[in-house]
Amino acid sequence: MALMLTVAGPLAAAGPAEQAEAMTNKAIKHYQTVGKDKAFADFGDTTNKEWVDGEWYVLVVDAESAMALAYYDPKMINNPAIPDLKDMEGKFIIRDQIAAANKTADGGWVEYVWRNPATKKLQKKKSFTKKFDSKVFVVGYYE
Numbered sequence: 001m002a003l004m005l006t007v008a009g010p011l012a013a014a015g016p017a018e019q020a021e022a023m024t025n026k027a028i029k030h031y032q033t034v035g036k037d038k039a040f041a042d043f044g045d046t047t048n049k050e051w052v053d054g055e056w057y058v059l060v061v062d063a064e065s066a067m068a069l070a071y072y073d074p075k076m077i078n079n080p081a082i083p084d085l086k087d088m089e090g091k092f093i094i095r096d097q098i099a100a101a102n103k104t105a106d107g108g109w110v111e112y113v114w115r116n117p118a119t120k121k122l123q124k125k126k127s128f129t130k131k132f133d134s135k136v137f138v139v140g141y142y143e
Contacts, residue, residue, distance in 0.1 A: 016141035017109075019056075020128040023139040024107065027051070027058045028132045040070035044077075054118040059138040063101070063131055066094045072117070087112040088122060101129040101136040116142045 127140025
């Protein structure tokens, strides 16, 4: 008798870059299916392991204002400091995410330093960003 295991969620893909891209696309599909309010609530629900699981989570920012719209930390939502947020190396995090998403319809990548919520340490992070409906959906992984 063979046992078959199906893995769902962001860890189902092969490597971390593929996982980030798959979770970003899944978040966009969820947004399309359930609507903005439900999707944003889901992306911010730290008990919902489909969308917030250790270092894996979804960030959504407005492509025009660069304001955070959905994130696991409510202090970031609609925070006026977010558009000018820089990492430890002086890189504009949100601005760079929006720029990468605007380059092609297929999305793009950005690198920066950010606090890993799983380890509480600053680490290099690579994030996949993709624009949909004047919003930028972002999922990344730590190195």
